[in-house]
Amino acid sequence: MIRALRRVADRRRQADGQYGWLFNPYTGDEMVSIDCETTGLDTKTAELVSVAAVRIKAGRVLTSDSLDLRLQCPQSLSGDSIKIHGLRGVDLDGGEAPADALEKLLDFIGNRPLLGWCIDFDLAVINRHLRPHFGFDLPNACLDMLHIYRREVRRTRPDLEPDLRFETVAKELGVPVMGRHTALGDAVTTALMYVRLKKGVCQAC
Secondary structure, eight states: OHHHHHHHHHHHHHTTSTTGGGGSOOOSSEEEEEEEEESOSOTTTOOEEEEEEEEEETTEEEEEEEEEEEBOOOTTSOTHHHHHHTOOHHHHSSOBOHHHHHHHHHHHHTTOOEEETTHHHHHHHHHHHHHHHHSSOOOOOEEEHHHHHHHHHHHHOTTOOOOOOHHHHHHHTTOOOOSTTSHHHHHHHHHHHHHHHHTTOOTTO
């Protein structure tokens, strides 16, 4: 409800702006799988390390048409902080300014529906960084692959309590795990899961 009300307010404010078109209903046949890597699991404090997206069209994951961005992290995130968050030094080297990276993300995903694994977490972190720069949250319709898989298993095998770990779901769907814990790898794997499930390929279902 809160997200819906905020979207209405954002749409009104952005109606005549550069990104007003993002709030229009999507009429195409594509969706975009997204994922981000962060410095922690608290959506109120986690910083974006990287964000990636890949298009899905006509039952195909278009890996040749993807976005993979690394962001600048705050200078305060160094030393012991790197160890605490499990980051490598290379994760903090270089990277684009957050506003530039988020602008590229907006241009890539457009107003297509978004797919993700536990997508509410990614949206919360992305939106917390997006709103100060652009004045709105992502307005896109969203699908959570975890919820889709759980619902399908319960529909076809109500007696089964599914194992909902990322790697296990990928295995049940016959999908290779592509670069686990990298934004692009997880976005591609999630997209492949969705395509396979839609084709009815699921050992647990």
